[in-house]
Amino acid sequence: MTSIFILQLICCIITGMLGLHIAMASLQVRWKVRRYETSRWLLCGSMAVFCIHYFLQMTQGFRAQGADVGAVVNIMFYTPVVFAITLSIINMESTRSVMRRYCLRSAAAYALIVAIFIFGVFSNKSLHLGGLLYVMLAFFVGSMAYFIYASYSEVLKRKKKLLEESAGDLLPHVRYARSSLVLVCVSAAFLPIAILFYTLLLLVGPLMLLVLIFFVHSFISLGYYITPVENMLEEQEELEEQEELEEQEELEEQEKTADQTAYGAQLDSGDDGQTELSISSSERMKKIEAALEKWCDDRMYKDCNVTIYSLAANLGCKKNELTEYFNLSQHTNFRTWLSDIRFNEAVRMMKERPEFSNDAISTECGFSSHTQIYRIFKQKTGLSPSQWREQMI
Numbered sequence: 366m367t368s369i370f371i372l373q374l375i376c377c378i379i380t381g382m383l384g385l386h387i388a389m390a391s392l393q394v395r396w397k398v399r400r401y402e403t404s405r406w407l408l409c410g411s412m413a414v415f416c417i418h419y420f421l422q423m424t425q426g427f428r429a430q431g432a433d434v435g436a437v438v439n440i441m442f443y444t445p446v447v448f449a450i451t452l453s454i455i456n457m458e459s460t461r462s463v464m465r466r467y468c469l470r471s472a473a474a475y476a477l478i479v480a481i482f483i484f485g486v487f488s489n490k491s492l493h494l495g496g497l498l499y500v501m502l503a504f505f506v507g508s509m510a511y512f513i514y515a516s517y518s519e520v521l522k523r524k525k526k527l528l529e530e531s532a533g534d535l536l537p538h539v540r541y542a543r544s545s546l547v548l549v550c551v552s553a554a555f556l557p558i559a560i561l562f563y564t565l566l567l568l569v570g571p572l573m574l575l576v577l578i579f580f581v582h583s584f585i586s587l588g589y590y591i592t593p594v595e596n597m598l599e600e601q602e603e604l605e606e607q608e609e610l611e612e613q614e615e616l617e618e619q620e621k622t623a624d625q626t627a628y629g630a631q632l633d634s635g636d637d638g639q640t641e642l643s644i645s646s647s648e649r650m651k652k653i654e655a656a657l658e659k660w661c662d663d664r665m666y667k668d669c670n671v672t673i674y675s676l677a678a679n680l681g682c683k684k685n686e687l688t689e690y691f692n693l694s695q696h697t698n699f700r701t702w703l704s705d706i707r708f709n710e711a712v713r714m715m716k717e718r719p720e721f722s723n724d725a726i727s728t729e730c731g732f733s734s735h736t737q738i739y740r741i742f743k744q745k746t747g748l749s750p751s752q753w754r755e756q757m758i
Contacts, residue, residue: 369428372570377419379574383581384412394588401591404453408584411449418442427492432561434492439560440505441482444475447552451512453584454545458516458523467515474508502557509553516549528700529673529688544583551576649682653690656680666706669733673699707731708741715754723750 387409391402421438422428428435448471455467481501485494494501520542555569660679665671676699677684691698697705707730714726724735732738742750 368567370423372567373419373423376570376574377416377423379578380412380415380419383578384409384416387412387581387585390585390588394591396591398591400456401588404456404584405588407449407453407456408581411446411453412581414442414446414449418446431493433494433498436560437482437485437492437494437498437501439556440478440501443556443560444478444505444508447509447512447549447556448475451516451549454516454549455519457541458519463519470511471508474504474511478504478508502560505560506553506557509556513549513553517546520546529698541583541587544580548576548580649686650690650694653680653682653686654694656682657690661706666703666710667729667731669728669731671703671731703731704741707738708745711738711742711750715750716757719754723754726750 387405391405394401418438422435427438452464452467452471455464478501481497481504482494485497485501486492488497489495524542551573555573559566559569559573657680660666660676665679668675673684673687677687680687687699691702711726711730711732714721714729718726721729723738727735727738730738732741739749742748742753746753748756
């Protein structure tokens with residue numbers, strides 16, 4: 366057996382086992398989240414295609430027919446696999462409209478690659494495509510660049526959204542986001558090398574396999590931390606997106622049917638309208654402030670799954686109003702505001718109830734994990750909770 370055959374056999378076995386591991390992990394998660402489960406089966410399908418690809422490489426010996434034939438087969442298989450893996454990442458990070466846009470663009474790019482492949486096969490009567498191989502490779506590299514851009518931009522948007530709207534521990538999400546970006550970047554950097562250069566494949570192959578294993582491990586680990594709150598956040602995102610579209614349509618209709626005379630009258634009374642709006646907004650902020658004080662007095666912050674949406678519903682206001690209140694009145698955001706409240710409560714409990722453990726205090730104050738209270742104490746005091754308690758003795 367040649368070294369390339371051994372590498373293909375190892376990749377076939379490991380990708381098959383990874384696909385089985387991803388599928389079996391669905392039996393162990395506590396909560397079923399639609400978005401996460403969709404990404405799970407996209408990854409599972411990707412591992413299956415990987416496994417089939419390496420099996421065909423071993424049995425049909427495409428590499429033995431020539432380096433160009435092996436490169437053509439690799440491009441035909443690697444493109445949809447990386448597309449599906451990136452889709453699973455974007456599915457976890459963005460809305461349906463973004464997914465549809467990504468799918469259309471990626472499908473169009475792959476359709477061009479397939480069209481070039483079919484044209485080359487019919488023209489040359491074989492898998493030796495000649496110069497068309499480099500055209501396919503150019504589209505492949507362009508697709509990989511788009512995959513990096515799409516996944517990176519959506520990961521950043523999702524992280525910003527979670528920082529604004531949730532107060533839970535972001536460490537599992539950060540680990541998954543980092544591993545997904547590493548996988549896509551490594552794939553983009555080394556797959557063209559692996560496709561074209563036979564000798565470097567023996568070095569690049571094991572590296573990419575390790576990155577793939579780490580990514581799958583991070584994805585499965587994320588599933589153990591996902592709660593029903595993710596479902597609510599997803600529903601709220603879709604609702605916000607729908608409301609924005611409806612508001613945009615209404616504004617367009619109003620602009621089309623607006624009467625010039627009525628518009629002039631509105632300009633004449635603009636100062637009075639702005640004064641009334643300012644007074645109304647000020648009163649609204651005071652009501653939100655009073656409702657927040659009552660919410661804190663009732664110790665509602667003990668719920669580790671609270672989000673800005675659930676808080677807004679509890680207070681009887683809109684999410685945008687609550688965000689505006691935090692930005693203007695508190696000069697902060699929801700996550701920082703709630704973390705400060707929980708931190709102050711944890712400090713009070715440590716002073717008054719020294720017999721309580723850090724884990725008990727963390728749960729009582731609403732922190733979603735021990736690592737979260739540890740990081741907040743490090744950020745606020747420069748000490749861990751245990752070190753801070755020892756200092757207070």
